[in-house]
Amino acid sequence: MKQVKQRFAVLLCIAALCVLAPAALAAQPLDESENDGKVIIYFETCGGTGIPVVERTNADGKLSSLPTPIMEGYTFNGWFTDIVGGDAIVAGETVFSGEEATVYAQWSPIDQVPTEPTAPADTVAGVLERHKGTILIVGGMLVLVAVGLAM
Incomplete structure (x- = not known):
């Protein structure tokens, strides 16, 4: 019974992360006058890793x-x-x-001749890898809230 409760709690936290993460990390619209024409660029790696997920352009609207x-x-x-x-x-x-x-990002399998760039299929591991930063941030916030409520 204890394992069932623990699994339910984990599933509840994961569901909360999926619902709250987009709202918690949503970017505020840029005010062109404050940012000298810079634009926020989001990088969707489609399964890849090892890069920042957000950058800003220069004043000309280009990435160097x-x-x-x-x-x-x-x-x-x-x-x-x-x-x-x-x-x-x-x-x-x-x-x-x-x-x-x-x-x-567009990818081609290494062992095949690329015909048309495609994104790899979403898997649980791929989704977790792509969104681990979001999960850590929101999870940390949930822990802080839980600790605050317990006090």
Whole structure:
């Protein structure tokens, strides 16, 4: 019975993280006058790791460099405006405008000849790996709240 309660508590925490994480980490819209035209760029690695998830452009709306994620068994094809297809993002050339944008990593399996860039299928391990930072932040906040309520 104790194991069932523990598993239920873990599932409840995971569900709370999934619901609260987007709201807790949502970026505030940029005020162009305060940020000199800089745009927030979100990097969706589609299963890759090893890079920052957010960067800002320079005042011209361009990224001076692009990070290179890694994913075992796949070759990184570059950053694009869509998960499959889309326009390639080129450091120092692609201009971003507005408040924020998301760019997507595209991958090809190493043991196959790339035909069309595709994103790897979502798995539990992939989702956990991509969102471990969010889980840690929100989980830490939940622990702090629980400790505060217990006092």
